[in-house]
Amino acid sequence: MRLTLVTGAAGFIGAAVVGRLLNDGERVLGIDNLNDYYSVDLKISRLERLRELGGDRFIFEQADFAENKALAACLADAEFDRIVHLGAQPGVRYSLENPHAYVQSNIVGHLNILELSRERRVTHLVYASSSSVYGGNDKIPFSVGDRVDHPYSLYAATKKADELMSETYAHLYRIPQTGLRFFTVYGPWGRPDMMPWIFTSKILSGEPIPVFNYGKLQRDFTYIDDIVSGIIACLDAPPRDDGDVKPGGSISPHALYNIGNNRPEELLDVIAIIEQACGQKAILDLLPMQEGDVPRTFADIDAICNDVGYIPKTTVDEGFPRFVEWFKSYHGLG
Template identity: 70%
Template sequence: MTTLITGAAGFIGAALAKALLARGETVIGIDNLNDYYDPALKRARLDDVRAAAGNRFAFVEHDFADMAGLNTALAGYEFDRIAHLGAQAGVRYSIENPHAYAQSNLVGHLNMLELARHRGVAHMVYASSSSVYGGNEKVPFGVDDRVDHPVSLYAATKKADELMSETYAHLYRLPLTGLRFFTVYGPWGRPDMMMWIFTGKILRGEPIPVFNHGEMYRDFTWIDDIVAGVVACLDHPPADDGAVKPGGSTKPHAIYNIGNNRSEHLMRVIGLLEDACGRKAEIQMLPMQAGDVPRTFADIDAIKRNLGYAPTTSVDEGVPRFVEWFRQYNRV
């Protein structure tokens, strides 16, 4: 089995590559190594993947939003399925640089659908986001909830990806699965994410920015639990049998939440970070910022029922493990 992973130098992409390689599979990774955050971290992730890969990992440095170049770059490779995890990430950055999201998340997603169609892959799993739920007041968030009121451009692009995928499943009977990830954290995480930012600032004795005056709740999901869900989905493409799939489609297109099924109060998580760092945080309380939501909470009944998904890592265990990795990686 050979899997093409986009965003292979990213947080989730690199972790998925290692998991598939550990099963004896072959992985082709593609990533443009852009400078949204330090490319050195992306290259370090790739080195970590290669260390466990033998000759079963190939890396292609390319932007999948460039369709002509994508076909040329992948001309010599064959693959059975695609894990399309690459995207322009970040809710807040979408306000500053909207065109980056249109190019990567809309044009890029369409390119990957076209690649999957013309290559006749058995299944493409793609990354959506819990952000599609917007300010949904019903908790936990279920895959059948309405998601047509996004509060950020990032969320809007992810909802658009789901709509494009539904169209391709209908027109070409292409098996597709969209995954709405909930606040992923763990080793090799992203520097623009809360867990990384807060840990660094606490260790340096700098104030941490806490929005909505601390009344924030997130469904924090450990990276290994996320990867377990992605692998389970890759292994089980939705059937083209007319049955209603999670998310409401009757086409070979399923949508799942992947979360920890716990909505943690931000101040409790800050307390765990303080304990792990061995020092108190200096907290700067701020109002809610544009594009953000006060709460996320994943209903995972569908993926649990259909694929046996069961997250195992609580924040009480995960936060100290992340801080330990952070200290080692950053030598602090």
């Protein structure tokens, strides 16, 4: 039975991917450093669910993939043939406060995973990029063929650097790779630093919610189950090394895809959906645009739809009430 290595296995998207692989009967080796960027208890709860689901088909190692010696030591006896690299230091706003964490995790860490892929001759490396690489792109929708030379945050710059490093390794060592530019992922077991959690928590407690750019924001919100389906579809379809131009413009076995919902939503409309699910009105604290943020995201997903059959199915009218229901249950709010 094949073994897949998943980094960031205790994270939001990572844990969801591990869960899907385990449900499909596969074996998974997950690694995560369980840092305290947000609640470690939440990460441990995700891991407990995965252990219950997978039994001995799920192996977990606490390790920091940005520490090369520690990474090599924990994987020395493991035999895996593909990697889903989802571990990273996330968050646009936190990159303004702690830039060194982003370079260490997202650049040094990505290099370590590339070297691991080269040494092990993996059949496919799927890794997380971000829609943040588009910066203030005025062309709508965002396409993987667009230039992304003007990032608005260090986080975005590190993700663009990851794509460039992956292209280099795909060219030099012919390692099949797929980079996925995620668009505002949300859903049950999500992150406390993201809008759905912050807004739901504050609405339920009667606190004002921070609404940047005075609510004039659009986001291509993508439900976690749809994201996972796209990741697995890509994982099972590594790009061919046949000299053809891949999505993103590469002639190496390296494809870049947007993975989103292909439908930008007005932030104020989404707040109304959360209000209804919470059964309470929100108190809006209208604020100017936050440094490093962008006014809109909108994914052109034609390439991933055509190549691997990715079709997002969950609307915000369905997805956000599911998140609110999970949030209440997780916090014992009835």
